[in-house]
Amino acid sequence: MTSVQNENIEMKERGQDVAYSGDENVERGNWSNKFEFLLSCLGYAVGLGNLWRFPYLCYANGGGAFLIPYVIMLVVVGMPMFLVELSLGQYASQGCIGVWKCCPLFKGLGYAMVIASSLLAIYYNVIMCWSVYYTYASFTALPSLPWVGCKNHWNTDNCYDDRDVNATMPANNTNITSASEEYFTIYVLKQSSGIEETGSIVWALTLCLILAWIVTIIALVKGVKSLGKIEYFTALFPYLVLIAVIARGATLPGASNGIRFYLYPDWERLRTAQVWKDAATQIFFSLGISNGGLHMASSYNKFHNNLVLDAAIIPLLNCGTSVFAGFAVFSVLGFMAHETNRAVDEVVASEIGLTFIAYPEALSRIPISPLWAILFFIMLMSLGVGSLVVIVEAVITAIIDEFAFIRKAIKGRRWIMPLTICTVFFVLGIPHVTQAGIYWLALQNSYAAGLSVLLIGFIELLVVTYIYGFRNVIKNVKVMVGSSSQVFVVLLYIVFIIPMFVAPFLIAFIVVFSLMDYTPITLGSYEYPYWADPVVAWLMVMASVGAIFIYMVYHLALRESGSIIERLKNSLKPLPEWGPMLQKHRKEAGISDYQPEDYDGHI
Template identity: 40%
Template sequence: MNKKRPTENKQEGVEERGHWGSKVEFLLAVAGNVVGLGNVWRFPYLCYKNGGGAFLVPYVVFVVTCGVPLFLLETTIGQYTQEGGITCWRKLCPLAEGIGYGGQLILLYSCMTYILILSWALFYLVFSFSSQLPWASCDNDWNTDACVDFSSRNKSIQWTNQTNSSSAATEFWERRVLAISGGIEQIGSVRWEVLLCVIAMWVTCYFCVWKGVRSTGKVVYFTATFPYAMLVVLLIRGLSLPGALQGVLFYLLPEPSRLTDPQVWMEAGAQIFFSYSIGVGSLTVLGSYNTYNNNCYRDCLWLCLLNSGTSVVAGFAVFSVLGFMAHEQGIPISEVAESGPGLAFIAYPQAVAMMPLPQVWSICFFVMLILLGLDTQFVAMEVVMTSITDMFPAVMRRAGRRERFLLLFCLTCFFCQLVMITEGGMYVFQMFDYYACNGACILFLCVFETLALGWVFGVERLYGIIKDMTGVSANPFFKVCWLYLTPLVSLGSFIFSLVEYQPLTFNRWYVYPDWAYVLGWLLALSSILLVPGWALYKLGTGTGSLRQRVRELCRPDHDFQLTRGKEAELQLVGGEDTKCFTG
């Protein structure tokens, strides 16, 4: 199973690239990567915000036209080339190699922001072992006179009469965890407790990834399955609470009029590109550790179903609890549901504080949150490491080199994110999340990815590759998607995101200074400009006429295709009379 590819020159001291230890490891790694915090929190909130059940219509449209086709496309090219997110383009379409660099840069930004969410969850988990949850009362040093304790029913009356009141959970989040300052101009001091949590998370991720797929493949057996057990427990508990039905109906009740709102469609598309982890090379790298004849076509269809199914089920778990909160406080659900960190670190902690045995449910919730995030985080790290290792295999695959470079990568991300752990760090975190890792950047990469593979490399080649690797023919609908639907829908969404651009604000009241917006756009352009920038660089440094250079850079590596064919013949079992597609 861990044989070295025939394309590799045997060099003394150079380690083998290897494969997954089993098919289950691949499935769990991909499932852990694509099923993350976005499924559990972002999808239910967007569904509620954009018309309840009506949101499912644009969601399904984007799943069919973009999500599944791109998921299959990236996994296929990874399994076929057995290369990372950058070097795979050298084998298929060298002119488009900038797509790989752009995707890795987005993953680098994501690694810095995502680990901070895990650190906040660890912070809450530690406090979950207290005799009384600190966000359940207003008797703490950090609380103000405006604090309201929702654990007592009579306080909900007080809440409705005080416009400047804040819940105990909100004050714990803003004043104890973040100690948030007045703006990005006021960075303040480092939050040392959060810093310790960040260090703990980086150490955990380092040892999950340091041996490559040999360690990652084993870790996912726990980290990818245990969150599902926690989600089922929280779902059963949530549905048994008073007011749960009210929350579920609020979650699913459709508003057909919202289907005419372009913003609803834009947010549905952004959710697909985030939750399916497409456009950044993650699926390419994970697929590259498969053997050549793995049935990636069937795997992709089942994994896409698992991803969207988890999002829908998580919606029931979340909104049953929010319905309980609305019932207990006597207020509409619209006043207790918030997005992102607000939902994960204010609404739900506040909800568990109102349940019997709150410590137990708090521990279950934050353990689930950490494991969901860990999967996505260390797979992103593995993707970056694999992509760089495949660029310099003779250097990076020598004993001990990978571990040392991974340590350097972790330290670099850690020191770059220190500014996010300060009192003004939340503003920096939100700026990175909004600009550097946003959907517009990923949409741009996906447009050129489908154009490069569908039109330049050739959709017929792709079909031949899938047929040769899996022994089955892909549905002709994917051909229509790769040629027309996916690039057009992605381009339309990208243009709309620019037309409807809204400057970033924090909590609807804080407006960032102009220099922060300039910095944010520079972060966004840093990945986008790598695509045309790399193409212009290769064209400018090539030899021959411009037409000859374009033709050469758009031509797949024919020798590589022949080599893959020979390897496939060695791996075929059962005497199938299937010849490798060498196009």
């Protein structure tokens, strides 16, 4: 170790600021450069939510009818919340639990986000394991693909593929299924008749799930430094493959009908609560809001990073990618409708598996189709890795930042955390690779990553806007960005601050509207039993949202003293340790000389 490094370590131990290996924050580290942060946020935001979740929600909600509330939710809710979460993480250099030193009564929001991220990671990697399976399968039927044709042992009498020799349309065309759909539901998933019929474990998928988690662990071992390097590939490669798939899909007969369904809204759909709820949850899911990932990613930024520009560019790129990817899916759906002489909205029964039906169909019709299939599913895997490593890292960062004894115990052995957490998540994900797995996945996707994040986001916005105060948010942003020009302030208000006041009321309206118009979810024609929805479904919601209220009771009862009014007042004020971690930045922000090194990691 050099004398300069020794001196830097000694300065750190005395509580002084140092620049060590290019990092402002020696203890936690920083992104190697600005581009790595942008790619990580883009890789987190642009993921399976764009190519898997967005198309099937759009399809289930009438195509164009979904795009209108989707854009509204992006502008009014998505972009302001993106800025809020980036600003909290970057300002305090803390994960999603530590940032709530700004309002300690609501520290349970951080725990809720950790639980929500954990529930999301459990089933998110199942989607990635499907991609692993399809990548392997693309090699097994060369020079063709295994989901082409209806002459396989798993196909039913309702299967139709125009490429089969002497293929004839089944008499009852309302029950026609495509070869790619039967391959996915019958052969890959071995799908049972309902959630109550668990069946056996699908061992091929289980092995793929193990492999997916091993890849995730490897990607996480070195923390933020390796994460940034991985995103160079995972965030950029998908666009190349997506362009090729869209180009082919647009040339298929009937593609224009699918595009028309995608772009032209059914205005009657906008009167239903479901389309607004799905649009809101998709913005939360796709941008990674209220899951802790943005707090984590921005906490590794250098203090003066221009996060306002980030909060404008990344959401627009993310949602633009979703809309762009939609053209690939709906052009193929138009072709499938043309081939079977049906309406576009009647082509696919398994909406949640839409991506693994429509994309394989398109890929099978491209020259040298196995090569394109392999590239496409590797792309899906890379998208999954890009998002999942940020989701799991958010959990790891929150735990390490919060619990000093864990941080000390694993010092120098950081690999213990990703190995432990990913192993637990794998075990909890085993029900998703049974024959009833897709039913569990659909339930978890709708509630654990749907309604719960809406409620967490609603409370988060109320706290930041009306308790911590939007003026403090602006002040923090100006300290970090360093701009005091009038144009900057006006843009900040128009694009972010004004929508921030509207967003809580819009989310509250959607939640109330959804509850008033509540109907249990379905999967195709299958209706969930009462014990699954609403009972298990609402237990998933309360597992995360309930943490907020449990912590409030704990904090008021055991962490504060005095009358109940005094306890409430003290609990709503920022703690002395709230603010930048480094002393030079605390001075810039005009706050006390509190030494963060004296803080034990707990509120």
